Structure formats: C-alpha cells, structure tokens
Amino acid sequence: MSEMTLNLTLAPAPPMPVRDTSPSRPATPLPRTPGRIWIIALLLLAVGAFVRIAPTAGFTGVGFDEHLYQRYVVLLNAKGITAYPAICEYFIQQQSGDGIAELPPTRFLYILSGSLWSQAFGSGGFDKPGPAATATALASLKAVSCLFAILMLIPSALFARRLRGDTAMLGTLALMCFAPVQIHLAQHRMIDGFFAFWALMCLWLLWENLRAPNHAGWLGGLTVCLAAMVMTKENAFFVFVALGGIVALNHWAGWGTVTPKLLLCMIAGPLVGLTTLVTLAGGTDNFLMIYKLLVSKAQVLDYAIRTGDGPWYRYFVDYLLVSPVVLILAIGAMFSVARESRPLLYLTAFMACGYVLMCNVKYGMNLRYTTIWDMPLRLLAFCQLADLSRRFGSRQTLVLSLATFALCSYELRQYLLFFDDRNKLYELVPGGLLFALKILKGASPILQ
16 A cells, blocks of 8 residues: 555544534545555455464363353254243243343344344254254354454445545454454353344444434444344443434434434434344243343342452453453543544543443453444554654555564464463453463462
C-alpha cells in the first residue's frame, strides 16, 4: 500500500453536524478500494482461519459448559424442535432441586446451530441418544464455534474500513487474526465467540443506520441481528443497553441521525427474539422460571464465587494479563486519537456503556465476556500505532507495518503461552492466568 493511501485512510473522519434534520441524506461513500488491498485482506483472512482451525489447544477434554451444550443438541436432534418446551421443563425440574447451576436451554441459537451442523455434516447416529450422538454433537458445536470465530474476522475488517479506511481495515484484521481469546474460543465448544459475532454485527449495523437513515437493508439487517443476539445468550441485555446508550449520546456526539424507524427496529428485533424464546420455553411462566433459577443458582455456585467476582477494574486486570500491549495502546487512543475522531469515539462509547453494567455483575465476570470488545480495542490500538508512526515521516508505512507485525507476533505468543501444552488453560480466570505468567508459583488451586 502506498504512503499516500495510508495518510488518506487514517486521517480523521470529516466532521458531521450534531443534529441532522435531513433523515434521507445518504452517507458519504468511501473511496474505491484497490484490488491489491482486497487480496491482502483475503490472505489475512486465510491466515486467521488457519490459526483457528489448526488444533493448538493444550486442553483437549470436554468442559462443564460444553457437556451441557452437547446434551441439549442431542435432545434437540432426538426429539425435534417441537419438543423444546419439554426440554425447558426438564431443565426447570433439574434445577429446582439442590444441584449446581447449569446453563439454560434458552441459549437457543447456538444449540440450534450445533443441531443443524450435526444433521448436515454428521456421520450418522445423531437422531437417538448414545455415544455416537454425543460425539457428533461435540464435533458439531466445535465446528460452529470455529466457524463463527472465523466469520468474526469479516465484519471486523469491513466495519474498520467503514470507520477509518483501507489501512485500518488491514491493520484491524491482522490484529484480530491473532487475538488470543478469539483463537481459544475457536478451539472449544464455547458460546462466547458465537455471541460476540452477533454483538459486533449489531454495533456495525447501528453505525450504518445512523449514517444512512431509513435505509431498508441496514434497518432489516439490524433487526435480524438483534433478534439473533437475544436468542443466543442473556448477555444480550448488556449489549442492548450499550447500543441504547449510543443512541442517547448521539444527540451530543452527532454520529448520525436517529429516526423513528431505527428506534422501532431496535425494539422489534429484541422483541422478536424474546418472543421466540418464550414460545420455545413453553410460555412466559417457564421462561421466567428458567432465568430465576439461573440467577439464584449462580449466586451460590462455589466456582463462580471463587473466580467471578472482583473490583470494577477486574476486566482491565484480566485483559492486561492476556493482551497488555493492545489494551495500553487502545487506552492511549481513547485519550488522543479518539478525541478527534467520531467513529473511534463511537466505539469508545459502546465499550464504556457496556462496561458500566458488566463490571457490576456479582460473581459474573469472566475474560470470555470481553470478546465483544475485541474488534473495537484492536482498531483503537492500530490507530494509536498509526498516530505514533507519523513521527517517522517518509518511513511511516514501513514503521507501521513492522509494528503491526510485531504486535501480531506478540499476540500469537500470548495465545501459545496460555493455551498450548505448557499451561493448558481452559477457563480464563485470574488464578490460571497468573500461574501461566509465573506471577504465582507452585500448583494452581484454580480449576483449569
């Protein structure tokens, strides 16, 4: 890429009026992207897919959450979707006793995706419970997690391009390819990467709707993604509140235009997802009981008490252990580059609004939940690198490229440090992270 391209694409976005009284005004089109940029992006996407597909995880067992997800997939395959209310009632019966907290079947979209994958690509025997059905369900869920970890790279790149141009697209994509937690989630049957994909899509589509008011395609896409996010995990509440915070702050920040149609879609999408879950649960009473049991059980779960609590800055500490350079650069960008860039301020506002809620959930904090911030943090980090590299004048492109390559290498090293055969981490709790970094010595008392 040329030095001229670098300077143009990373220049601050042109100012927008604080209030736009013309809802039909289209967004300013981006300059045409040269073919060589798309070729580089495709090569990076291939690299990102490879590091997610290649079996590099040291922990190869089946975690507690994974076991529950595969059980739901096996039941769904054997009984069909019409029996889903019975599956939910079974969960209520099981959780009404003295057993430990289990994941609810209302995380439907991930379970359904695993079921559909097993039926499409399974080797048979998935239609009745047994060892074959269990093995097929586990393989299918892992494939779904890996697929969406790869798909996550696409909106990350395209959204970065829409916000800051071609160079930011390549830099963000490169950093996302080697994001340690993203690779980790791709190696296991975890829902968090799947959920992060839908959350990022909602964040991107809200931006597009603010920039191009009343565009039928953007409105429809946002509605579908909001519904999908709600049907994936209860953490959708935090993302929805963060998106609502962006809409409220838009009055002062001037990211675009909030129209009645946009507000209607932001209500209709979650409502469709919620209605679907209530129907699948067998009614409102069952649905409310499922979440009541989930909350009550989680509050007394020994593992959650030991590992899921902490001060408001707990997420900063955990993220600093795994991706310290990215976090430091991103925070630097929030106080420098983002102040002059409304697109970067948009990402900062999303993270801030969500953080206020997520850091106050008692016994409910885990580094896996921060995957919804991976793309914003890496775009901010890259923009900070670009800003620092301007000091090198004519060598800016070379310095930025080398710095990005070095950071990608460091991120990959961090992944291997925590998750390969040396430490074999599975759960991302502070105890395991500190032992992997040799800050704590001896035998870890924390479940891996």
